[in-house]
Amino acid sequence: MNEFKISMPARYIINSILLAAFIVAGLLITQSGLLGRAQNANIISVGIFIILAVSLNLPTGYLGQLPLGHAGFMAIGAYAGAIFWRADLLPQNASIVAGLLVAGLAAAFVGVLIGIPALRLKGDYLAIITLGFGEIIRVIINNFDSITGGARGLHGIPRYSSFVIVYLCVIICCVAIHMLMKSRHGRAILSIRENEIAAESCGINTTYYKVMAFAFSAFFAGVAGALFAGNIGILVPGEFDFMTSINILMIVVLGGMGSMAGAVFAASILTSLPLFMVALNEYRMIIYALMLIIVMLFKPSGLLGTYDFSLSRLLEKLIRRLAGKKGGADNA
């Protein structure tokens, strides 16, 4: 009885039903007018930051590197998506999907270009070089007035980032990264984090996997960037500065490096925090910093460590416990 397991197809069905229910429920809540404008906007931001945190978790948590230029990839996706949407080439629904793909692919392409030279370095060197690249991307966007609007900003971006679009992207991002990490490629990525020399001696092409993880991460950062553009409708390069990269990294560290559930959890909390602290707004950054220090002192591996939530595992445990109780009662 202790060996009770939910079969794989059943797991897929349970998870799919729950995700569908989540989308419908969210849609009903956001459409019903129960929440104010600020709350609705916050729900969208939470989704965008979940994608950013989960995608940054791939190179930091799973691959064990420390890139600091995530906002740069977000910027590329934001501008690529916004320019594509403004051009209005396709009917609306097709345009949304194509724009997100364009945004992701543009960011992934730049990710590969930057990744090939940058990933030859490790640790703090990689952090500094990616920080530099992130800033370069921002400066280039700032000076390309004719295409990006420069410092005046890019206006009139269609507001495509509805609840359904954003959270479908969140689900796709989480599922894709989860499946990648469960595959043979995911194992290879984890082995590089564990011990790069041993990975190399197992015959793993470490450069390839590093660049691959980097590109995957950049892709979803780009998608998040486009959603960001479609949420606020105006883009200014200042949004994508170094502090944004640090904020995303902070979410990942706080949630627990290498834990997707942690990234989702921390992104939800940190992004919603300002909403609940309107009165304390001036002290927001101080509270952030204190929170980070406290978590690092008492739980250095982050709130959830490397723990990953599995609904099926939880259900299995619950059913086993119930069954165990019943068995005990029968014996008595």
Added chain:
Amino acid sequence: MLKVENMNVYYGNIHAIKDISFEVAEGEIVTLIGANGAGKSTILKTISGLLRSKTGSITFKNDAIDHTVSHAIVKRGLAHVPEGRRVFLQMSVQENLEMGNYTQQKSTMHERMEDVYAHFPRLKERRKQVAGTLSGGEQQMLAMGRALMSQPKLLMLDEPSMGLAPLLVEHIFEIIEELHNSGVTILLVEQNANMALTVADRGYVLETGRITLTDDAKALLANDAVRKAYLGG
């Protein structure tokens, strides 16, 4: 099987390996002995593609491999067990072995894993255990077992006895002989010259990047200069 000619390796300005040539024939155990910093590990790293030689050539099974990337070298049947028991500490024993199977077919993985367990029954007992909780000797066994998963023709062992208790050192060397008897060619790098020369067929003595002496292992064991320098008189 393996032929190294005129290897010259530099770390920046430091000339670490000076014009070294040697050979390993099929079925042999060959050992490179020498003190700390003589360049033993550097040679193995260069053969497995982690470092590059400025000159000369490395041939493995009649193919030049001096420009091949390291993961492709593993695929050709040349496995390197790096110094210091580099196992994946947070993975279980079994997962470590699965990583060793990376270049190989999945369909025959379990057969080969059973082979490895036959050589290292201790690993089988602990197959669900996380590698970080194994003892030093067990981690060394795991590193060797992982390398065996890639079905190597030539196994390069870098200091397998390092940091192990004498009893375990003997055990590891018994396993090396056992592997050799099952048909694996072995290139062994050791500071423990006594043990290495006892199991080896031939040996090379390395001093600050140069090969100063080469002979049959038995002759080296009897050689006065070697006894004085490496075997404690």
